[in-house]
Every structure is written in structure tokens, then in C-alpha cells.
Amino acid sequence: NAGVTQTPKFRILKIGQSMTLQCAQDMNHNYMYWYRQDPGMGLKLIYYSVGAGITDKGEVPNGYNVSRSTTEDFPLRLELAAPSQTSVYFCASSWVTETQYFGPGTRLLVL
Amino acid sequence: QQQVKQSPQSLIVQKGGISIINCAYENTAFDYFPWYQQFPGKGPALLIAIRPDVSEKKEGRFTISFNKSAKQFSLHIMDSQPGDSATYFCAASSRGGSEKLVFGKGTKLTVNP
Numbered sequence: 100n101a102g103v104t105q106t107p108k109f110r111i112l113k114i115g116q117s118m119t120l121q122c123a124q125d126m127n128h129n130y131m132y133w134y135r136q137d138p139g140m141g142l143k144l145i146y147y148s149v150g151a152g153i154t155d156k157g158e159v160p161n162g163y164n165v166s167r168s169t170t171e172d173f174p175l176r177l178e179l180a181a182p183s184q185t186s187v188y189f190c191a192s193s194w195v196t197e198t199q200y201f202g203p204g205t206r207l208l209v210l
Numbered sequence: 211q212q213q214v215k216q217s218p219q220s221l222i223v224q225k226g227g228i229s230i231i232n233c234a235y236e237n238t239a240f241d242y243f244p245w246y247q248q249f250p251g252k253g254p255a256l257l258i259a260i261r262p263d264v265s266e267k268k269e270g271r272f273t274i275s276f277n278k279s280a281k282q283f284s285l286h287i288m289d290s291q292p293g294d295s296a297t298y299f300c301a302a303s304s305r306g307g308s309e310k311l312v313f314g315k316g317t318k319l320t321v322n323p
Contacts, residue, residue: 103253132310139219141299141315142254157310189253197242197303199311201253 100125103202105190111208112180120175120205122190128200130193131173133157133165135186136204142189148173180209213237214302216314223321229287231317233300236281240302244311245274245285248297257298258285290321 106121124131129150134142144157148167162184164176173192177184187206191199215234223229233243244259260267260274260283267274273286287294300314 139315141216141313143313144310147310191253197244197259197311198256201255203253204251 102126103190103192103200105188105202105205107205108203109206109208111210112177113210114180114182116180117176117178118180120177120188120190120207122173122175122202123171124173124190124192124200125171126192126194126200127170128192128194129170130199131167132191132193132199133163133173133175134189134191135159136189137186145175145188177207182209185209213312214300214314216300216317218317219315220318221320223290223319225290225292225321225323227290227321229285229290229294229319229321231285231298231300231319232282233284233302233314234280234282235302237302237304237312238281239304240312241305242303243274243276243283244301245272246299246301246313248299248316250296254299287319290319292321292323295319295321 103124132147133145143159146165148154187204189204190202193199245257246254247257248254258269258272262278271288276283297316297318299316301311303311
């Protein structure tokens with residue numbers, strides 16, 4: 100099993116551009132999550148999904164959108180990128196337990 | 211409002227010493243308390259977790275101590291090794307919260323040889 104995979108690993112965006120961060124898991128987990136990690140601030144939940152077709156906002160959803168058309172994939176969309184979205188983004192998944200498995204992260208720089 | 215407060219922000223320990231990281235929570239509905247370990251450039255990974263029906267859980271050199279009345283829990287790393295150098299996050303969740311974890315801000319541990 101590959102676990103949770105994320106692409107790209109690193110990306111530089113200009114202010115106002117948009118992009119999609121990809122996340123896929125092959126563990127048949129129903130729960131999936133997107134976090135952002137800023138230095139000294141821990142992990143903040145952006146969006147989460149409890150199954151295909153169901154998504155909900157987390158703590159910091161503004162400026163982001165998600166979709167969950169399949170169990171495996173949970174892409175995160177950034178529209179009109181802003182410098183405040185410079186961060187490291189982690190995708191995670193879990194079964195109906197609390198143990199979340201994290202991907203390797205995507206480092207995003209908005210200039 | 212931060213629901214899980216973690217301290218210290220950074221910690222330096224000599225090889226063989228004991229590393230102690232503390233967390234406090236406010237929400238009495240929390241019933242699951244995991245610790246995650248994160249190495250530079252990697253995603254966090256579950257290290258050890260505890261539920262409030264026990265006061266202590268040990269896995270190898272790692273121990274969680276839990277004090278329900280004080281709403282505090284801590285991670286103890288015995289015989290700390292340079293390979294333990296990482297950032298550690300405590301977290302908490304409640305079953306009624308759709309399994310959402312609330313994380314502390316993290317502790318960067320450095321174990322000197």
C-alpha cells in the first residue's frame with residue numbers, strides 16, 4: 100500500500116493564481132482531512148470529509164474548496180492565492196477510528 | 211480559542227535523559243488523546259494514544275500519563291536518543307466531533323549526543 104500520497108511536493112504560486120493540491124489514499128478509509136501547518140502554530144483543519152460526496156468545513160476554510168467524488172481522492176482547491184496561504188499542507192485519512200494517517204505534505208509558497 | 215495547550219515550545223535533552231512534554235485541554239467531552247511525532251520534511255505519524263479510562267499507557271520508551279481531574283496529559287520519553295529528535299504534537303478529540311482532532315502547537319525536541 101502506498102498509504103496517503105500528495106502531489107505536488109512543492110509549488111510556487113503568484114498572487115491571484117489558483118491551483119489544486121492532490122491527495123489520494125489506497126486504504127479504503129472513509130474519513131479524509133486537509134490541514135495546514137504554519138511554524139509554531141500546529142496543525143489547523145481546513146476541510147474534512149466523512150465519505151464520498153460529503154464534505155464539511157474545518158477551523159480555517161476561507162480561501163479553499165474541496166470535493167470528494169470518490170473514496171480515494173480528496174483534492175484541495177485554492178482560488179485566488181494570497182501570501183497568507185503560504186504554508187505546508189497535509190492530507191490525512193482514517194477509518195472509523197481516530198488514528199489518522201498523514202501524507203508527506205505539499206509546501207506552497209505564494210509570492 | 212486554543213482548546214489544547216502544549217508546553218514547552220522547544221526542549222533540549224541530553225542522550226539518555228528523560229523528555230517530558232505537557233498538554234492541557236478545556237473540553238471535558240474529549241475522550242481520545244493521541245501524540246504524533248513529526249520528523250523534518252515528513253508528515254506526522256501516530257506515536258501513542260490514550261483514553262481517559264486509564265491513567266497511564268506505556269509503549270517501549272514512550273509513556274502517556276493522564277490526569278482527568280486536572281485535564282492534563284503528558285508524554286514521557288525515557289532514555290532519550292538522538293533519533294527521537296523531532297516535533298511532537300499532542301491532540302484530542304471526542305466521538306461526537308466526527309473524529310476531528312484538535313492539535314497542540316507542537317514541541318520541538320532536540321536530543322544531544
